[in-house]
Amino acid sequence: MSDTAPYASKPEQSLGRLYGTGPSPTRSEFQRDRDRIIHSTAFRRLQHKTQVFLHHEGRHFRNRLTHTLEVSQMARSIARALRLDEDLAEAVALSHDLGHTPFGHAGERVLQGKMAPWGGFDHNIQALRVVTRLENRYAEHDGLNLTWETLEGILKHNGPLINADGTPFGKYALEGLPAGLDDLPASADLRLSTFASLEAQAAAVADDIAYNAHDIDDALRAGLLTLDALAPVPLVGPMVAEVRARYPEVSPKRQAHEVQRRLITSSIEDVIAASSANIATAGIETAEDVRHAGTTLVHFSRAMATQVQGLKQFLFEQVYRHPSVMAPVRQSQDVVAALFDHYLATRDLPERWGTLAAAAPTQDDLARVTADFIAGMTDPYALDEYARLFDARPEFR
Incomplete structure (x- = not known):
């Protein structure tokens, strides 16, 4: 975009994608990222994932998808005023919650606890797993093959993960670094000690x-x-x-x-x-x-x-x-915990996930497959799986 500020991210100067693609005659590289995210399965699933109020409580409360769309609009407004690349800001905003679990932060807390012996669970790292590994739509590669700048924004929109000397930065000094930082496929080093672009900060x-x-x-x-x-x-x-x-x-x-x-x-x-x-x-x-x-x-x-x-x-x-929020939160945590324990003990995951679980060579690998599967669930699907496995369904009262 010729009218962006000198400090804006420039799509023509992108560090590119892990897998090369031909140039588009109609879209910038960041516009292509935005479009790939919107057309992903993980993005559609956000419409049935909790924001604050669980899905059953009403059709007009925000869910992860409507929240994401509102964030995207605000990120574009801020980027436009600061003369940044609006498409990169939008791409980061649209993808920032792709790693969230069913039942909002309640589900995430459960996975953080259950995955503690195997490096924990972090929704930003999970979002990167979604866009680099778990989406399986393309003929030539796994993931969405996004640009380096969008991947950087997903990982570091809240700031660096480490200091220049390699010690954990910010909240990670207390929580410890999340697992998976050594397994982030991108066209170049994502540079964990630097700040992300202004576009990511806007998101x-x-x-x-x-x-x-x-x-x-x-x-x-x-x-x-x-x-x-x-x-x-x-x-x-x-x-x-x-x-x-x-x-x-x-x-x-x-x-x-x-x-x-x-x-x-x-x-x-x-x-x-x-x-x-x-x-x-x-x-x-x-x-x-x-x-x-x-x-x-x-x-x-x-x-x-x-x-x-x-x-x-x-x-x-x-x-x-x-209390009216916390009661269903506690029930939803019980659902996620029961699902995790069952899958880990039995490897009884459906469809391709069962194949991955059966082939997992270590308990660490099996736990990560289990977390990947559960994190990708929508609220209704998690409840259906719970009903299938345990012949019960919470009433959320």
């Missing part, structure tokens, strides 16, 4: 913005929150007051939507302003400068970040840990 902050906005919206419609309850909450409280003063006669449903609109707009505008200043202050001139900046450049301002943290704490206490 990461868009994820935060989307979570905050749509979790409030879903919680209001589920009856877990009211506008009155939001009145003292950081960031959204003043917006509630403004909306009620301006539209006192409209329904609470419309007032809630006006609050959500303001939350999204103010968050994105804050990120654009703060990030523009960060880029200028750091003297960033090229995409490579971004990788060696030593810090994330696309993020909230300090004042907004403090308010966002207060909002997140409120949501954690009042929504994510609400």
Whole structure:
């Protein structure tokens, strides 16, 4: 894109794909990545994977697919304003949750625990396994054969994994590095100690913005929150007051939507302003400068970040840990745990997964096949498998 900034990622300068492809007369390399992701099986499965509210609770709550689409739109908006490559930002946003398990973070926590003896489970690493190994649509190779830049963004959109000296970076200093880092097929080294592109950073902050906005919206419609309850909450409280003063006669449903609109707009505008200043202050001139900046450049301002943290704490206490959310969460964790234990003990996995399990030479390999299979499940499929194996089905009450 000729109108992008000098520090934007350039598709014509991509480090390429593991498997060479001919040039496209109509699409850039990052556009091709976006299209491959959208047409993947893993992407379609997101429509039946939990975000916060389980699939059975209502057809109009967000799921992983609708969340992903909202993140994609916000990432493109931020990228456009910063004159970045919108297609790369979109590709990273569309793929960032491909490694998530059924039943949202509840399923992920179970797999993290069950896989602890074999290196653990990390949804970012799992997303890379999906796009490099587990998708099996193409005649000439496994995976989607994405560009180096998109793979880098999937792996490092939240920051580096290691410091320059090889020690774990950030949260990994406490949690330890996830398994599988030595098995990430790409056209070049993914450089675990550098920061990802600005486009990937835009996708990461868009994820935060989307979570905050749509979790409030879903919680209001589920009856877990009211506008009155939001009145003292950081960031959204003043917006509630403004909306009620301006539209006192409209329904609470419309007032809630006006609050959500303001939350999204103010968050994105804050990120654009703060990030523009960060880029200028750091003297960033090229995409490579971004990788060696030593810090994330696309993020909230300090004042907004403090308010966002207060909002997140409120949501954690009042929504994510609400009894009506936690009861089905515990049941869904039991489902995933039972499935894992059964498959590991019996190798009784269906279709091609059974073949892979039967051929697994070690317990480590068998555990990874089991985790791959379960992580790819949708919520309904996991429940069907549970019913097939145990002749029971949770009622999620």
